[in-house]
């Protein structure tokens with residue numbers, strides 16, 4: 001999902017600061033506590049020098065010992081508190097990123113979702129945001145506190161013996177040059193590892209979304225191989241990142257050991273010539289030893305930043321996908337609201353620039369109230385009409401008006417609240433039957449619910465289910481039959497009291513009794529609401545007030561069943577064949 005805009009994206013550190021800004025005070029407190037920990041540690045070598053001095057001059061060491069113990073205890077307790085504050089803040093940063101990302105993903109334009117893999121988007125919310133935790137604490141704070149402690153330590157070393165400091169810095173600079181080569185490799189490998197996790201998420205989503213088909217097709221083994229390949233790819237890249245991270249850590253560790261030995265040798269020589277005393281050498285060596293922690297912190301910060309910035313880049317990519325404007329949920333139409341009138345005028349539309357046109361200039365009018373059926377061969381563009389009304393996509397040219405006003409001028413939430421939409425495959429979400437029915441109208445009262453359950457003939461099902469409306473329906477409603485799912489979807493749409501009902505009829509047949517009952521329900525609804533049906537059954541078509549015949553992205557005829565059977569050969573053929581029933 002790399003986009004051309006990525007090159008123009010702001011630098012990662014700026015993005016990271018944007019996530020961190022709301023928590024800056026907590027972060028500052030954590031950083032100050034970390035610095036205090038460092039400062040208490042920095043005083044220890046000086047106290048040690050004092051102690052050795054006292055010993056060599058036969059002075060009492062009780063004071064120095066007490067000071068040392070106090071510093072050690074302060075170091076540990078302030079360190080623990082600082083660590084807690086930082087980790088808590090890092091979790092808050094992750095929470096903020098997850099909130100922002102999940103809100104954004106719910107607003108994504110359908111066209112953007114068409115171009116992405118939902119599993120990959122899920123990985124961005126779950127796994128990539130987790131990596132922000134480390135980048136906040138280890139990286140941002142580590143770089144700040146580690147860097148400051150490093151500078152303070154270097155200053156103390158310069159104060160103790162500038163010559164030995166020169167020796168130490170030369171070794172550190174050499175190590176720094178090597179690190180400059182290693183660090184970009186960590187970034188690249190981390191990015192690829194996270195991309196592979198995304199691929200794995202996408203594969204999982206693909207399989208779990210069609211597990212029955214996968215099993216029925218005997219495709220488990222092939223799918224297993226694909227999953228394993230993605231997992232192994234992530235492993236390979238993570239191992240590569242681990243290799244470079246380990247190399248970076250070891251380079252820092254090795255540099256410190258070399259510095260320690262060099263300081264010991266050069267310092268020993270300086271003690272021998274009387275340039276410095278033993279206490280100074282011991283204090284300096286303690287500082288070299290002490291230097292290890294901030295250096296490792298800084299190196300860790302830089303390596304963690306590489307992993308985190310790779311994750312951050314993936315998060316930002318998702319946040320740059322086209323989305324709908326954020327809006328408060330709109331109120332549902334009031335009871336008895338007027339039905340809506342609809343018109344398409346010369347609408348041209350294609351799903352993407354590299355795809356052929358689906359609508360080549362679609363024009364039709366639907367007055368308020370009554371039922372309009374859309375018929376035509378598969379792929380004629382009937383469902384696309386509904387998608388354009390809902391503004392899941394916008395046409396390239398032409399006009400779509402609802403109540404005489406272009407749908408583009410409607411506030412999106414208001415437009416959608418006026419419409420009830422039943423998709424062809426009638427999706428049912430996991431949760432209870434009640435949750436599903438109330439999805440679009442959470443405020444509907446029990447009376448309305450009971451009425452709708454009755455009109456959609458779900459009452460028999462509710463009575464049969466162990467917990468009635470509160471029975472869980474399983475992932476994607478797998479515990480319901482196809483016909484039941486369809487009726488749930490219709491009930492859900494009706495509960496919204498839509499001014500325009502879009503019904504994409506399932507191609508599968510309902511049983512005769514339920515089909516007749518639903519037909520009556522839809523006919524009933526059409527008396528007070530504008531109903532548009534993509535019809536696959538002759539029984540539906542014959543009761544429509546008007547039929548729009550579509551073919552290859554154009555409207556070729558509009559009329560009643562009787563008119564069209566005689567006037568339009570395609571309709572006559574469809575009526576005779578596809579609808580599988582005899583004309584009245």
Ligand SMILES: Nc1ncnc2c1ncn2[C@@H]1O[C@H](COP(=O)(O)OP(=O)(O)OP(=O)(O)O)[C@@H](O)[C@H]1O
Nearest residue numbers: 114351355358376377378379380381382383384385
């Ligand atoms: N999201 C999409 N992205 C790209 N092309 C799409 C998309 N949805 C549909 N199409 C294409 O647009 C054309 C019209 O699809 P549409 O679903 O509107 O047809 P339909 O008349 O409703 O067909 P059916 O009766 O089979 O449901 C088809 O060729 C289809 O492949």
